[in-house]
Amino acid sequence: MPISKKPQSLLRNSFNFPTFSSLPDEPRIEIDLKYYDSGPFGFKPSQHWCFVGEIVDSIGLVRGLLRVKDKDGQVVTIGLYTDDRGQALAPQIKIGHTVAVLYSEQHRFLDMTVGIRVGDISNIKIIPCSLEQLLKASDDVATLRKGQPRRCGSCGKEENASDNTHLRLCSRCRHTAYCGEDCQKKAWVAGHKADCKALVGVRWFTERNWRMFHDWFSF
Template sequence: MATFPDFQNELHYPDFDGLPFEYCQDTRYYSENGVPTTHWCFLSEIQTNVPFFPNQFYVKDKNGSEYLVAFHLKDRARYPAVGVKCKDGHTMCIMYPQKHLFLDGQLGVRVENERTVKILPCSLNELFNIRDKVKNNIGLCNLCGGIATLKCSRCKMFYCNKTCQVADWKSIHKTECNVVQQIVKWGVLDWDHFDGAELFGT
């Protein structure tokens, strides 16, 4: 039976306040030996790049609170590529983040592994709406709502015919498809059992 990510789950998809604090052994996420026991992902919407710092971004969590996300990568040459991906209004997904207190007193998230981050080309609200579409993907056309058996080869959303599929691809699905694929991947992950880090591709 298909499952779907529950973005309201405060353990697996916490807002910033719900994140574990760096250097603290939060028993919600770690065993007594400091080993992760569950998966979690911080979802936020990119607001803007910090002026003069191409590796830093202000984001808003799902409760509308704003925080700093700063990339500190060993390969600093990667910062331009990170900046290109991090567009205002898009959703930043960070696996296993912790609250970090920066030297200037700001609270935020420090990212040292680029593979823990994925940028989805949609706002947070659009992500939640697309998740509902995936949940309701039960044989009805993604464009017109008619009875459908044809599926997108990438994300398996339904279409009643090629005409609807092509029209939807041109209007929205070209962007939406990548988001749907990520939602499906989250849906098959056993969030309550950590058996290795779930990272994103580069």
């Protein structure tokens, strides 16, 4: 009997969500045709992509510098070259949170180190959960989309229309479902409080078509 293949989780997709070593180079002296297509008005992205990594340190007095660990475990620097030098993001920057950077490229800084330069505030977002939690949430969403029936996030009871068993979704993440208020309260204390933040973060990504480029995404 063939082994059923698990659906690929969106954030596990190595093209649209590459690790640092797979990002295109900047400046684009040689266009990376893996990420760009030529057109009548020059080059434009062929698909969308986004770098995700977990914050392991935050440094820099004049300009915000983040040290983040990607999906491969490589630690790289993200330099915040926004108009306010990253000040708007400061309250959200916490070790253990995940940072996402749209259309990121490998950039060579003045000290000759290579990292990611962020100049547009709309290209960066900080998600209040670990990278591991975010990836797990992405896996959970992919599994449900494959067609598995919903189960209560607390007691495990399966939704079944034939016996009038209807579950209600968490109003925040719109993913985890419950039999009722008692199960929802128990699950919140048992761990959904943390999982919910990750699922909310994943929802932004799953609501978009990463394979077709029509215009730039922004957070």
